[in-house]
Amino acid sequence: LNDDKLFLRGTTSINYDSNVFRISDDISDAVANRFLQGKGRSDLIWGLGAGVRLDLPVSRQRFRADLSATQYKYNEFDQLDYTGYGLRGIWDWRVGNDWYGQVNVGARQARQTYSTDIGAFVPRLYRTYDGLVDVRYALTPRWELQTSVSAYETDYKDDLFRFDDFEYRAANIAA
Secondary structure, eight states, X not given: OTTXXXXXXXXXXXXXXXXXXXXXTTSOHHHHHHHHTTOOSOEEEEEEEEEEXXXXXXXXXXXXXXXXXXXXXXXXXXXXXXXXXXEEEEEEEEETTTEXXXXXXXXXXXXXXOOOOSSOOOOOEEEEEEEXXXXXXXXXXXXXXXXXXXXXXXXXXXXXXXXXXXXXXXXXXXX
16 A cells, blocks of 8 residues: 555464463373363464554655554453554664664563473463664764664563563663
């Protein structure tokens, strides 16, 4: 659409998970059944989503955005239903011939699907946020100065798993 600057998409999916809670084979069936409340270990997960992507050059700048959301419904374990999303915005900027860089921010919500927990695992809902500001100055055609600041954060929605929350901040200077 609009000279290939705007892209729309729709998605649908059906996934089968043979062991949603990653229950170890070493756990007795009686204990597993109590945990599963009489349900089996497997489930079908239905997904329905939509998204939009924008790629818009304006003079020497470029603006990009990618937004999507998918609703996931579990057939048996409906307490795990959630809406996953991804948001990303990027500005590739340039001022004159020597100054340029990028501003890049994003957010995502998903359900963790793998863990090294022993015995059983509860798929955790989490959110990630990240950002980057990158500034470059061309000294010559082959040499440039560069500095950037970036941040990354992961937050778990359930208070029980907040101990896994994570933050990372960095600043770089390079030549």
